[in-house]
Amino acid sequence: MKKMMKATLAAASVSVAMSGIALDAQAADKKILLKVPVAFATSLPGLGTPIPKVAEQVALVTNNSVRMKVYEPGKLVAPFEILDAVSRGKINAGYTTAGYWAGKIPASPIFSAIPFGPDAGEYMAWMYYGNGLKLYQEMYDQAGYNVKVLPCAINPPETSGWFAKPIEKPEDLDGLRMRFFGLGAKVMEKMGVSTSLLPGSEIFPALEKGAIDATEFSTPSVDTRVGFHKIVKYNYFPGWHQQSTIFELLVNKDVWGQMSKGQQAALDQVCKASMTDSFAEGEAKQFAVMKENMEKHDVKIMKWNDTMLNAFQSAWTEVAQEEASKDVFFKKVWDDLSEFREGYKLWGQNGYLPRQ
Numbered sequence: 001m002k003k004m005m006k007a008t009l010a011a012a013s014v015s016v017a018m019s020g021i022a023l024d025a026q027a028a029d030k031k032i033l034l035k036v037p038v039a040f041a042t043s044l045p046g047l048g049t050p051i052p053k054v055a056e057q058v059a060l061v062t063n064n065s066v067r068m069k070v071y072e073p074g075k076l077v078a079p080f081e082i083l084d085a086v087s088r089g090k091i092n093a094g095y096t097t098a099g100y101w102a103g104k105i106p107a108s109p110i111f112s113a114i115p116f117g118p119d120a121g122e123y124m125a126w127m128y129y130g131n132g133l134k135l136y137q138e139m140y141d142q143a144g145y146n147v148k149v150l151p152c153a154i155n156p157p158e159t160s161g162w163f164a165k166p167i168e169k170p171e172d173l174d175g176l177r178m179r180f181f182g183l184g185a186k187v188m189e190k191m192g193v194s195t196s197l198l199p200g201s202e203i204f205p206a207l208e209k210g211a212i213d214a215t216e217f218s219t220p221s222v223d224t225r226v227g228f229h230k231i232v233k234y235n236y237f238p239g240w241h242q243q244s245t246i247f248e249l250l251v252n253k254d255v256w257g258q259m260s261k262g263q264q265a266a267l268d269q270v271c272k273a274s275m276t277d278s279f280a281e282g283e284a285k286q287f288a289v290m291k292e293n294m295e296k297h298d299v300k301i302m303k304w305n306d307t308m309l310n311a312f313q314s315a316w317t318e319v320a321q322e323e324a325s326k327d328v329f330f331k332k333v334w335d336d337l338s339e340f341r342e343g344y345k346l347w348g349q350n351g352y353l354p355r356q
Contacts, residue, residue, distance in 0.1 A: 024165060029065040029260045034251065037071040037095035039079035040200055045221045047200070047284040050153035050247065050274045051095045057270045066263050069091070079199045085252065087145040092255045097247045098136075099182035100197075105143045106327040109182040110334065111136050113158075113242040115316040118337075119245040120279050122344055126271075127151055127246070130340045135333050142329060148256040152249040152271035152280035156286070158239035159217040159223060160304065162207075165300075170311045179203050179215040182324070190315040191206050192284040199224065207231050217267025220283040220293065229297045236302045240312050247278075331350065 013218035013231065014249030020283070026338055036055070077085045083095035083101055092333035098105075110130070118126065126132040133151070140147050161180075167173060174192030185195040204227050206212045214232065216239075217223055227307040230277055293299035304312075 005131070007057075012193045020264070027039070029263055030258060030261065031063070031064075032255065032259055032263065034066065034068045034093040034255070035071065035076065036068050036093045036131065036249075037082055037085075037090055037091060038073060039082060042070060042075060044218070044225060045285050046153070046278055046308040047218055047222055047247075048153045049281065050278040051249075053277065054152060054270055054274050055250070057212055057273065058267055061266045061270065062263055066259070066267060069079060069096075073201060075225050083147070086250045087147050089146075089252055089254065092252045094250045095247065096250065097150075099245075102182065105139060105329075107139055107330040107333045108206065108324060109349045110330070110337065111139070111246060111248075113182050113184070113245040114337075115184050115187055115241045115319075116313055117243055118341060118344075120156060122248065122341070122348065123244050124154065125277060125344065126337060126340045131336050132340075136183050137334060139329060139333070146253045147250045150249045150251070150268060150271045151246050152274050153247040155242075155245040156246075156279060156282040157237075158216065158218050158242040158245065159220055160236040160241065161214055162223065162228040162238045163234040164232045164238065166234055166300075167236065167308065169307060176214055177212045179206065179212050179217070181216065181242070183316075184216075186319045186323075187241065187312055187315045189256055190318060191311065204228065204231075216311050218245075219282055220289040221282075224293060224297075229293055229299050231297060234292065234300050234302050236304060238304065240304070240309060256306065259355050323341060 035298055036051065038051055042048040042052050051070055055070055059067050073079050073219075077094075081090075083094045083104070085091045088302045089328075096111045098108040098187070101108040117123070124131075127136070136149055136151070140149055161178070165172075166326060170191055173188070173201060176192075177194045177196070178188060178192070179198045180188050180195040181197060185197065188195050196206075196212065198212075200217060203212075203215050203217055207215055208231060215228060217226060220235070223229075223235075249267075251267075259267070272317065290301060294301060301320065320334060324334050
């Protein structure tokens, strides 16, 4: 009995000592303040809501050795300037989505949202257990950007767009002016649509003034918050262009290098937790909004017919081939993701029940 008690006390002493070492190490960590401008208002569910939660959790798990101050869109830098500003050190962090950098880095939209692409589970599988995350960082390194990238939120499928009238055949799209995001915009351009990538705050005024005829932006809970239903009533599904969308936390690489291994791990793990939380939030908030839109706002929930979906998919196949032929790194990432998805099919087609 005495031997057992001594062993227990010894183990307890070691545990206390190790705890003390951990606390001492944490106390010794350099204080880091990340000033984080965001591309999306923090009031928008799934788009902007994740990052304040990340800031809160990072402060808790690091005992305030890493803190984040979040700035609403345009308060510190404009949404489309976040990557350059973080890389140059004008700001030390930013929260955005890689699809905004298509004009600078052709492969960047692959790390944001892909037409007819993976849903959230498959996307995260490639990102964390395939080559996705390695290629994501390599993309910024190769392009000369001094940033560390952390996937930090993921959304469920978006709506496919808001239109003033029904779209029943490809010809109905010809000549429309539409706000559209990422690689999906290139598909729409092949369908005769004139696209523009407007930041969230500019979409409603453009729709209201007639500068654009239609728009896509995000999930029903976000789109309704922005107010598209007040102007256009035909809301189309499924969101073939964005079955899931990843959002990124960018940290200036020099600042990242100043963090301790523990601080880096804390930020990495909180962002991984945010991927789960943001997806759950997105899944939970859509159906009630859709129901209210139909019952109170006279919104027509529309499903693309097979003719339209086939036309979109055919155009996407062309776009993917064209982009891969134009940019070596796009091809590298696209080939890797395509190989992963081809393998995943065996699981994806057999493991899950068909959607009802």
